[in-house]
Structures are given as structure tokens and as C-alpha cells.
Amino acid sequence: MKKNKLLLVDGNSIAFRGFFALYQSLERFKNKQGLHTNALYAVNTMLDNVLKDVQPTHALVAFDAGKTTFRHGFYEEYKAGRAKTPSEFREQMPYLRDLIEGLGMKHYELDNFEADDIIGTLAKSVDPNEFDVVILTGDKDLTQLASDNVTINVTIKGVSEIEAYTPAHIMEKYGLEPVQIIDMKGLAGDASDNIPGVTKIGEKTAIKLLKEYQTVEGVYEHVDEMKKSKMKENLINEKEIALMSKRLATINTNSPIEIAVSDLDYSGKNFEKLIAFYKEMDFNSFLAKLDTTDADVPVTPREEITYEVVEKIESAMLSSDMVFHIEMLDENYHTSDIVAVAWGNDKHRYVTTGDWALMDPLMIAYLENPELTKRVYDFKRLYVAACRYDISLEGVAFDVLLAAYIVASTNNSEDIAEVAETFDFYELDRDEKVYGKGVKRGIPEDESVFTEHLARKIHAIDFLYPKLYQELEERQQKELFYDMELPLARILADMEITGITVDANRLNEMKGEFAEILTEIEQKIYAEAGEEFNINSPKQLGVILFEKMKLPVIKKTKTGYSTAVDVLEKLQGESPIIDDILRYRQIAKIQSTYVEGLLKVIFSDQKIHTRYVQTLTQTGRLSSVDPNLQNIPIRLEEGRKIRQAFVPRKAGWKLFSSDYSQIELRVLADISGDEHLRQAFIDGQDIHASTAMRVFGVKTAEEVDGNLRRQAKAVNFGIVYGISDYGLSQNLGISRKEAKTFIDTYFEKYPGVKSYMEDIVRDAKDKGYVETLYHRRRYLPDINARNFNLRSFAERTAINTPIQGSAADILKIAMIKIDQRLKAEKMEATMLLQVHDELVFEAPEEELEKLQQLVEETMADAVDLAVPLRADSSSGATWYDAK
DNA sequence: TTTGTCACG
DNA sequence: ACGTACGTGACAAAT
Numbered sequence: 031m032k033k034n035k036l037l038l039v040d041g042n043s044i045a046f047r048g049f050f051a052l053y054q055s056l057e058r059f060k061n062k063q064g065l066h067t068n069a070l071y072a073v074n075t076m077l078d079n080v081l082k083d084v085q086p087t088h089a090l091v092a093f094d095a096g097k098t099t100f101r102h103g104f105y106e107e108y109k110a111g112r113a114k115t116p117s118e119f120r121e122q123m124p125y126l127r128d129l130i131e132g133l134g135m136k137h138y139e140l141d142n143f144e145a146d147d148i149i150g151t152l153a154k155s156v157d158p159n160e161f162d163v164v165i166l167t168g169d170k171d172l173t174q175l176a177s178d179n180v181t182i183n184v185t186i187k188g189v190s191e192i193e194a195y196t197p198a199h200i201m202e203k204y205g206l207e208p209v210q211i212i213d214m215k216g217l218a219g220d221a222s223d224n225i226p227g228v229t230k231i232g233e234k235t236a237i238k239l240l241k242e243y244q245t246v247e248g249v250y251e252h253v254d255e256m257k258k259s260k261m262k263e264n265l266i267n268e269k270e271i272a273l274m275s276k277r278l279a280t281i282n283t284n285s286p287i288e289i290a291v292s293d294l295d296y297s298g299k300n301f302e303k304l305i306a307f308y309k310e311m312d313f314n315s316f317l318a319k320l321d322t323t324d325a326d327v328p329v330t331p332r333e334e335i336t337y338e339v340v341e342k343i344e345s346a347m348l349s350s351d352m353v354f355h356i357e358m359l360d361e362n363y364h365t366s367d368i369v370a371v372a373w374g375n376d377k378h379r380y381v382t383t384g385d386w387a388l389m390d391p392l393m394i395a396y397l398e399n400p401e402l403t404k405r406v407y408d409f410k411r412l413y414v415a416a417c418r419y420d421i422s423l424e425g426v427a428f429d430v431l432l433a434a435y436i437v438a439s440t441n442n443s444e445d446i447a448e449v450a451e452t453f454d455f456y457e458l459d460r461d462e463k464v465y466g467k468g469v470k471r472g473i474p475e476d477e478s479v480f481t482e483h484l485a486r487k488i489h490a491i492d493f494l495y496p497k498l499y500q501e502l503e504e505r506q507q508k509e510l511f512y513d514m515e516l517p518l519a520r521i522l523a524d525m526e527i528t529g530i531t532v533d534a535n536r537l538n539e540m541k542g543e544f545a546e547i548l549t550e551i552e553q554k555i556y557a558e559a560g561e562e563f564n565i566n567s568p569k570q571l572g573v574i575l576f577e578k579m580k581l582p583v584i585k586k587t588k589t590g591y592s593t594a595v596d597v598l599e600k601l602q603g604e605s606p607i608i609d610d611i612l613r614y615r616q617i618a619k620i621q622s623t624y625v626e627g628l629l630k631v632i633f634s635d636q637k638i639h640t641r642y643v644q645t646l647t648q649t650g651r652l653s654s655v656d657p658n659l660q661n662i663p664i665r666l667e668e669g670r671k672i673r674q675a676f677v678p679r680k681a682g683w684k685l686f687s688s689d690y691s692q693i694e695l696r697v698l699a700d701i702s703g704d705e706h707l708r709q710a711f712i713d714g715q716d717i718h719a720s721t722a723m724r725v726f727g728v729k730t731a732e733e734v735d736g737n738l739r740r741q742a743k744a745v746n747f748g749i750v751y752g753i754s755d756y757g758l759s760q761n762l763g764i765s766r767k768e769a770k771t772f773i774d775t776y777f778e779k780y781p782g783v784k785s786y787m788e789d790i791v792r793d794a795k796d797k798g799y800v801e802t803l804y805h806r807r808r809y810l811p812d813i814n815a816r817n818f819n820l821r822s823f824a825e826r827t828a829i830n831t832p833i834q835g836s837a838a839d840i841l842k843i844a845m846i847k848i849d850q851r852l853k854a855e856k857m858e859a860t861m862l863l864q865v866h867d868e869l870v871f872e873a874p875e876e877e878l879e880k881l882q883q884l885v886e887e888t889m890a891d892a893v894d895l896a897v898p899l900r901a902d903s904s905s906g907a908t909w910y911d912a913k
Numbered sequence: 914t915t916t917g918t919c920a921c922g
Numbered sequence: 923a924c925g926t927a928c929g930t931g932a933c934a935a936a937t
Contacts, residue, residue: 150915232923343917566934568917587917589936594918623932649929658931661921669920694922694928748927757927818924830928834922838929866922866929 033162037086038149039077040167041093041137045126047168047185049119050816056118061312066118070129070311076166076185077133080192084164086750089296090152090289091130091137092145100142101278108278110224125311132304132691136294143285146171150281153180156291166192169222171215174198174281176208183694186829199259201587204237216246216276225275229264246276276381315451333457337379337485343387344727347380348373348396350425354404356388356415357484359465359472361444362525362656363411364418364639369473373404374486376492379485383477388419400424407431407446407491409516410644413523430491433498435645436507438799438807442645450490453497458486507805514804515644518842521861522642522652529637530659530862530870533908536675537629544621551614558607565614568593577671579605596760614688616666624663624672631657637679642864645690649831650838651866660865662909673910686859686878687912688885688903689868693837694750700895701803701832704782711897718743724779725772745772750833752826787829794828802835803893804843840899841867844892851884868907 049069052059058088059068081089101108130137140148149172151161158179165172165182173182173195182195193199200208217236219227231239243249250269256262260821265272306318340347354373360366371387374380387393396402397416402425416423434449435442443449447458464483465471474480502508556562559578563570572591575581584600585592595615601608631638643653654660662676663669678685695717699707710720722734723743734742741762748758759769777784791813794800799809808831811823845864852859859873859881869889873881882903889901906912 234923366915380927426935430926532937564935566918567936569936589916592917615919619933622934623920643930647929653930655931658921661919661931663920689922733926752926754926756925761927819926822924822926826927837922868922 034087034156034160035084036152036156036161036163036294037080037084037089037135037296038152038163038165039080039089039091040137040145040149040165040169040172041091041126041130042145043168044076044185045069045073045123046164047077049116049122049196051185058540060309065125065311067311067313068123069119070125071313073126074133074313074316077130077135080164080166080183081133085294086164088161088294089135089289090148090294091135092135092148093139095139095141098142099144100282103145105274107224107226112222112224125307128303128307128310132300134296134299136289136430137178137291138287140285140287142280147282147285148287150175150283151285152291154283158414161291170195170211171220171223171279172281173200174211174279175283176206202588204233205241206237208245210240211247212276212279213240213244215279216272217249219275222281223278225278225774226271226514227275228268228272230261235261246272263827314454315454315455335379335457335485335489337374337381337480337481337488339481340380340382340387343382343390343392345392347378348402349375349394350402351375352404353488353495354397354406354412354490355484355487356412358415358769362641363414364633364641366415366747368415370480370484372488374485374488374492376489379488381481381484383481385419388416388421394419394421397421397423397425403427404710404816405430405491405495408444410519410523410526410642414527417523417527426516428495428499429516429519430494430498431645432519433502433511434494436511436515436806437498437501437505438809446487446490450494451496455490455493456489459483505805505807507807510804510806514839514842514846517846519644521845522644522864525861526639526641528860528862529633529635529639530872531637531677532632533675533677534627534629534632534636537625537672540675541621541625541629544617544625547617548614548621549796551610551617552633555607555614556867557611558605558610565611566618572610575601575607579607581605617670620663620669620672621790624669627657628672628675647838648808648827650802650842651834652838652864659788659863670910674908676909677907678873679873683872683874684878684905684907685862685909685912686871686873686881686885686903686905687868687909688882688889688901689865690837690870690889691843691900691902693840693867693899694833695746696895696897696899697803697833697836697840698750698783698786699897701836702782702786703896704780704786705781707783707905708897714898718746721746721776723776741772745776748773749776749894752787752816752829754822754826759842790832791825791828794824798830800828802832804836804839806835808835839865840893841869841889844889845869847892848885848888851888855880855884857881857884870912873905 049072052068052072056066056068059066059071061067079418127137134208138148149165150169153165153175156163161179163180165175165180167182168185169374170184176182176195176197178197180255183192184195185191186193197208200206200211204214204216213226213567214233215225215238217228217231217239218233219225239249245254249265253262253265291331305317344421352373352375356368357370358366358368368385368388370381370383371385372379372381404426405428406426407429409426413423430449431442445461447460450458464474464479467563502511542880552565555565559574563574564751564793569590571593576583576591581601581604583591584597598608598612602649628638633639638657638659640654640659641656643655646653663672696711699711706724710717718739719731719734722728722738725742725745726738728734744758744761751757753773755770755773756764758772759766762769790800794810794813797814799807801807810824810828812820813828815824841864845861849861859871859877859878861869861871864869869885871881886901886903892899
């Protein structure tokens with residue numbers, strides 16, 4: 031028989047969590063009456079996810095009733111000292127019940143008891159053979175209930191991430207049994223509930239004690255045997271406090287509740303109620319997404335849309351200032367079939383199915399006419415598609431996707447409907463809903479569904495344009511859009527279309543060589559292990575190394591033993607198998623990802639056509655997919671050989687590569703204004719050696735040996751990343767204390783850098799975002815988080831993003847200028863690849879000298895900083911030789 | 914689909 | 923005491 035599933039939710043705690051998760055956007059979440067709705071919104075998301083996930087047969091949301099509970103009876107200060115709940119939160123609480131009822135769940139509260147006690151009592155009341163219990167809560171108090179049939183899901187960050195506490199997980203995380211969580215709180219206390227605990231004992235110490243003595247009582251039975259220490263004294267003095275703290279933390283699993291599990295049947299949402307609630311709260315996105323297929327309720331009415339399915343194009347249909355769109359169902363626009371072409375404005379919309387429109391002379395003339403402006407969604411995609419029909423798409427004046435990326439509206443998806451929803455436009459379905467996904471993806475059987483969807487896309491793009499334009503204007507990002515991203519899109523499209531020629535024979539040669547090496551190492555590893563196993567499986571490898579061979583466990587992952595490089599390197603002396611595994615891993619990676627991977631994506635023109643994703647990264651960098659040509663090996667010689675397969679497209683041509691020297695540190699010198707860093711670049715010094723001299727107090731450059739320079743280099747990297755002593759210590763394999771000394775000295779010697787970091791973090795906390803030199807923004811919602819990790823991460827991001835992002839901006843500007851100059855000079859040389867600080871070209875040998883001068887000069891002069899920019903270049907018969 | 918690992922700047 | 927370097931994408935195995 032299938033087991034029942036009981037879902038129990040701590041209503042107060044998840045509402046509170048939700049409120050703070052969306053606190054940053056508090057003012058964005060308001061309904062028409064001015065009621066704040068962020069907590070309701072968050073709770074809806076959380077409950078919706080958990081309902082979908084758990085598929086409960088029974089469900090209840092429990093609430094705390096009133097201010098006092100039985101716990102106050104023996105400890106008045108329980109939960110005292112809490113900040114007053116914000117009024118923006120309190121005003122939402124009454125509506126929470128409506129939401130819960132709409133979702134079809136029961137709710138319950140009980141005087142004198144907390145939600146925890148209700149949940150605990152119900153969880154213990156069911157027969158473990160009949161029920162699996164899932165608890166959803168915002169704090170860890172309930173984890174003490176974990177058992178074979180009870181799992182506690184604790185929300186960790188945002189609204190979608192949860193951590194599941196099972197007995198096994200608790201054992202792994204704390205080394206304790208679930209019931210010992212209570213003892214841990216008895217000793218360590220819990221600041222959020224004002225449970226005192228024993229002075230100077232925190233979680234770590236408590237766990238240590240409990241591992242030895244199991245319970246608080248056990249600790250006191252043996253307290254006399256302990257060595258004399260401050261801790262022992264505290265334990266003895268505060269025995270009463272410890273015992274009371276334990277009592278406070280203990281969930282009452284025998285509360286006098288008046289309901290039973292049999293009252294909690296869950297049979298899906300109450301659509302009528304839920305729709306009314308969503309409407310009242312203006313939750314249009316939830317309304318639009320509501321899957322009412324299995325419910326007999328009215329769907330939200332859609333506005334009618336007028337359009338014409340066209341069989342023959344007439345010139346009256348094509349005019350300036352229209353929206354234009356080409357529909358392709360596959361992500362990869364180099365190969366995807368074109369299934370429709372549509373265009374129009376707010377008065378007329380035209381849809382054609384198939385690709386015939388792209389062969390129509392009137393249409394071609396329209397598309398190629400730069401005077402007739404078009405607005406589009408994803409210019410690069412359309413440009414490449416049009417190019418496949420030998421059409422040069424001109425006159426594109428606006429790209430909604432690019433604009434949405436720039437205004438950082440968090441949503442810059444491939445799907446127009448998703449972007450539209452962030453601007454409260456719900457008149458368009460998601461592609462996935464219309465076309466399906468995976469193997470079932472295709473044009474809908476009902477042709478009118480298909481054509482209407484396209485007409486609605488035209489409508490959506492038309493609707494989004496003025497909104498985005500206004501946003502760009504308000505944020506002073508029009509230059510970033512019109513002078514950087516939009517012109518760049520076309521250059522990237524040209525690079526993608528051109529492609530880079532790959533010597534498949536060379537790759538096949540390597541494939542044979544690597545295959546032989548792999549078989550050899552494989553046999554050696556099997557011999558050393560004493561059995562055959564899958565070396566590629568971290569799980570199987572972990573068993574061999576740490577169980578069979580009993581090697582010391584350095585690090586664990588959430589699922590088992592870590593076998594990552596840094597772990598294996600620490601084990602190198604222990605057994606010869608380690609070296610073989612490292613080498614096997616290295617070769618296997620090259621073989622599968624680069625040799626076999628690249629062979630798979632060579633087109634019939636002998637070229638690889640990657641796609642640059644222009645609207646993905648949080649910093650403004652590009653990314654490259656299908657395949658990724660921005661991570662071709664270079665650091666180790668064996669992998670580097672892959673680059674021998676990248677060749678020019680014609681005999682007598684060469685590959686040419688030019689890369690910025692230390693662009694991120696130069697950007698840092700500019701924006702921090704640190705005089706020492708700036709002077710070092712102005713003087714043309716070796717920057718890592720220069721850092722070494724200052725930080726390690728070395729007088730002359732001659733005294734900087736390789737090791738000092740290496741350490742200085744790591745410090746410089748760390749600075750750019752938003753340094754931490756731990757990170758630097760890991761990187762250099764030194765102690766945390768030593769790392770801290772390095773950092774302190776660095777800040778002493780480069781005070782301008784130090785104040786930049788302080789200023790930018792303060793600025794971010796103030797404004798909620800940081801900017802690059804060219805006004806690219808990144809929002810940092812966690813910058814004021816109470817959670818240390820979230821906040822620290824946001825602080826490092828605040829430091830790093832202006833540096834990494836400005837460097838990305840600069841290379842984009844350089845690309846645009848180089849493109850212009852290559853055209854002006856009518857050169858044959860062609861830009862092929864961009865790798866963050868490097869550009870790769872192919873060119874006839876005779877052009878190389880001129881190309882070098884042109885590229886280096888343009889890169890150096892791309893922008894004007896307080897320090898000089900420098901580009902170094904080289905050329906050769908293959909990418910490998912252009913080093 | 915998620916996780917662990919590893920390639921790049 | 924917390925638990926980390928910043929930004930990506932692809933592969934194989936496990937789920």
C-alpha cells in the first residue's frame with residue numbers, strides 16, 4: 031500500500047523568513063490598496079513548491095497563538111528581547127489564512143502552545159508505517175523531531191532553497207542524534223529565542239561535549255572528571271540554567287490539540303478562493319501560471335488580439351518602426367529550422383508560417399534597408415538566422431532582450447513571456463506551454479494557437495519597448511545600450527557566423543594517442559586497487575581510496591568523500607595510486623570534453639560555430655556555448671596541444687592573438703586611485719614583482735625570487751576577488767594567520783585599494799547595487815543580510831564586480847573599435863574569438879604586421895584610464911603557436 | 914535533473 | 923563562530 035504523506039508547516043516562521051527574503055523589494059510588493067504583500071508572495075512560492083514536491087495526502091499549517099505560552103510559566107524571558115515585528119509584516123498576517131485556504135490547506139493554532147508543539151504532537155501521533163511526515167519551517171528548532179519517517183525541511187536562503195534534515199543529515203552535520211539537538215540548545219542556548227545556555231559554550235563546544243556524554247544530564251554526571259577549566263566552572267555554576275534551557279528547547283509532543291490527522295485531508299487547491307486571493311493581492315504572475323487544467327474554473331480572460339496570417343507579402347504590410355521576429359524552436363540558431371516569421375505594430379500584426387517569407391523579394395528588401403527601423407527580441411539570433419538566407423539584417427534600432435539584460439531586471443530569459451511578466455504583461459504564454467519541451471517539443475497541432483502565439487509575441491515586444499527605453503534613460507544606460515551592447519551584438523554574430531576552422535585529423539590523431547595512454551593508466555590503477563572499478567565515478571573511487579585502501583579522509587561532500595584535486599594532492603605521499611588517478615583524470619578530461627567534444631561540433635564547413643551568450647553573466651562578461659571556446663586548455667602542455675587543431679581558414683594565413691596585460695589590476699588602479707599601484711603601471715613595472723617588493727619588504731627587483739613573486743601574484747588575485755584570509759591560505763597552502771599578515775601588509779602598503787574596498791561596500795549597502803565604469807549595474811540584495819555568509823558573499827561581489835565588469839566593458843569597446851578600423855582599412859583579417867581579455871583573429875600573412883599594430887593600438891587606446899593599458903600579441907600557424 | 918569535477922579568464 | 927576566494931560551461935555518474 032502506498033504510504034500517506036503528512037505535510038506540516040510552521041506558518042509564523044516561514045512567513046517571517048519570506049518577509050525578510052524579499053525585504054529588499056518590500057516597496058515593489060504592494061497591491062492596489064497599498065498593502066505590502068512580499069511575505070504573502072514568498073509564502074505562496076514556498077508552499078506551492080513544497081506541495082508540488084511532497085504531493086501530500088494530508089496537510090496543516092500551524093500558527094503560534096498569542097504572546098505567552100506554557101514556556102513563559104517557568105521562564106519569563108522566553109523569546110524576550112526580540113525586535114518588534116515590523117508593521118509591514120503584521121499587516122499581511124490576516125491575509126495569510128486566505129492564502130492557505132486557497133491552497134486547500136487547513137490551519138490551526140492553540141492557546142498557550144507554539145506552532146512547534148502542534149507540529150511535534152501531530153508528527154508523533156501518526157503510525158510511522160502508515161505516514162511519512164514532511165515538516166516545512168524557517169528555523170532549526172524542529173529538527174529534533176527527525177526520524178525514519180519524519181523529515182524537516184528548513185528554508186535556507188531566498189524562497190526556494192531548503193535544507194532537508196533527516197537523522198542521517200543531522201548526524202553528518204553535527205555528529206548528533208536528532209534528540210541531542212535539544213541537549214545542544216540546553217548547553218549552547220539559542221539567541222533568537224532568548225534561551226540562555228551556559229556561558230561561553232557555543233555550538234562547537236556543545237557538540238564536543240555531547241559526543242562524549244550524550245545528554246546534558248550525562249555531561250553533569252561526569253562534570254567532576256573534567257580537567258580544571260573556565261568551562262568546567264561555568265558548567266557547574268550554571269547547571270540550573272542548562273537544565274531549564276533544555277526544557278525550553280524541548281518540543282511538547284503531547285499538546286492538548288483538538289484535531290487529528292484524519293481532519294487534515296488534502297485534496298488540492300481551492301481555485302475559486304485562490305483566484306480571488308491572487309486578484310486581491312495583484313499577484314498576476316501567479317494568476318497567469320495557475321494550472322487550472324484539472325479544475326473546472328474560469329481561466330483569467332485574455333484580451334483579444336487581432337492579426338492576419340499572410341500567404342503573400344505586399345509592400346503596404348512593411349513599414350518603418352515595426353516589430354520583427356523570426357521563430358525557431360531550437361536554442362541553436364545556427365541550425366534550427368525557421369518555423370515562422372512575424373512582424374507588425376500596435377495596429378497590424380502579420381504572421382507567416384514556415385520560412386518562405388525570408389525568400390520573398392519584398393521582405394528581403396525591407397530587412398536589408400537600414401532606413402526602415404525594426405525593433406526585435408534577440409537581435410543576434412535574428413541576424414544569424416537571416417544570414418542563413420543571405421540576408422543582411424539592417425536597421426535594428428532596439429533589442430528588448432539586450433535592454434532587459436542591461437536594466438538588470440533579474441530576468442533576461444530566452445523567453446519573451448518571462449521578461450514580459452517582470453513588466454506586468456501577461457498576454458503571452460511561455461514557449462514551453464505552447465511548444466512543449468524535450469522530445470515532445472513541436473508546433474502545436476492547432477495552427478491558430480501557433481499563429482496567435484506569434485502575434486502575441488509581436489504585441490509583447492511592442493509593449494516592452496517604451497518601458498525598457500524609459501528604464502534605460504532613467505538609469506543613464508542609453509550609452510551602454512546603444513554604443514556598446516547593440517553594436518557588439520552584430521560583431522558577435524559575425525564572429526559566430528565566420529566560425530573557426532578546426533583540423534579534425536589532428537584531433538583524431540590525438541584521440542588515438544590519448545586512448546592508449548588511458549588504457550595503460552587504467553590497468554595500472556586497477557592493479558594498485560586490486561579490482562576493476564569506474565575511475566570516473568567519484569563515488570566508486572571514494573570507496574576504493576577511503577574504505578578499501580583506508581587513506582585518510584581530508585574533505586567530504588554532501589554525498590560522500592571528496593576526491594577533488596586539492597584533496598588528492600594532499601594524499602600524494604600516501605600511495606602511488608594517487609598520481610595515476612590525477613593523471614587519468616587530466617587525460618580523461620581532455621579526451622572527453624575537448625577531443626571528442628570538439629569533434630562532435632565541427633560543421634560540414636570544417637568550422638566550429640560557437641554562440642556567445644551576451645545576456646547571461648552578472649558582471650557583463652560574455653559566455654560561450656555549444657561549444658564553449660573560452661575554456662580551451664592552456665595551462666598544462668598536454669591539454670594545450672588541443673590548440674594545434676585550431677587553424678586559419680586558408681593556406682598562407684595565420685592565427686593572431688592579442689591579450690590585455692593585467693587589465694583587472696589596471697582597472698583597480700584606476701577606480702581605486704591608489705597612487706602606488708598606479709605608479710607601478712605608469713613605470714611599466716612587473717606588477718607581481720612590484721607587489722612582492724612592497725608587501726615582503728624587499729629592496730631591489732633582483733631579490734624577488736620566483737616564490738615571492740608567486741605569492742604576490744596570489745595576493746593580487748585575491749584582492750581582485752574580494753580577499754579573505756581563508757581563501758588566500760587555501761590558495762597558497764599557508765596558514766590562515768600568515769595569509770592575514772600578507773593581507774594586512776598589502777592594505778598598509780596600498781591604502782588606496784583598502785579605502786576603495788571600504789567605500790564600494792558602503793556604497794553598495796547604501797544603494798543596493800554597484801556599477802562598472804560604463805554604468806553597468808549589479809544588484810546585491812544580500813548586502814545587508816543578517817546571515818554572515820550571504821552578506822560576506824555580497825560584499826566580495828561588490829568589490830569584484832566593478833573590476834571584472836569594467837574590464838569586460840573595456841574589451842567590448844575595443845572590439846567595436848577594432849571592427850570599425852578593420853572595415854575602414856578594408857582588411858581581410860577577421861575577428862574570430864573573444865576570451866575575456868583576449869581576441870583571436872585570422873589573417874593573411876602579409877597583413878600580420880599591420881594587424882598587430884592596429885589591434886595593439888586600438889586595445890591600448892580603447893578607453894582613457896589613469897594608467898596605461900597594454901596589449902601583447904603573437905601569431906602562428908595554429909592557436910597553439912600564437913602564444 | 915542534480916552533483917562532482919575540472920577546463921578557462 | 924560562522925565558512926569563503928570572482929566569473930563561466932561541459933562531461934560522466936547518480937538520481
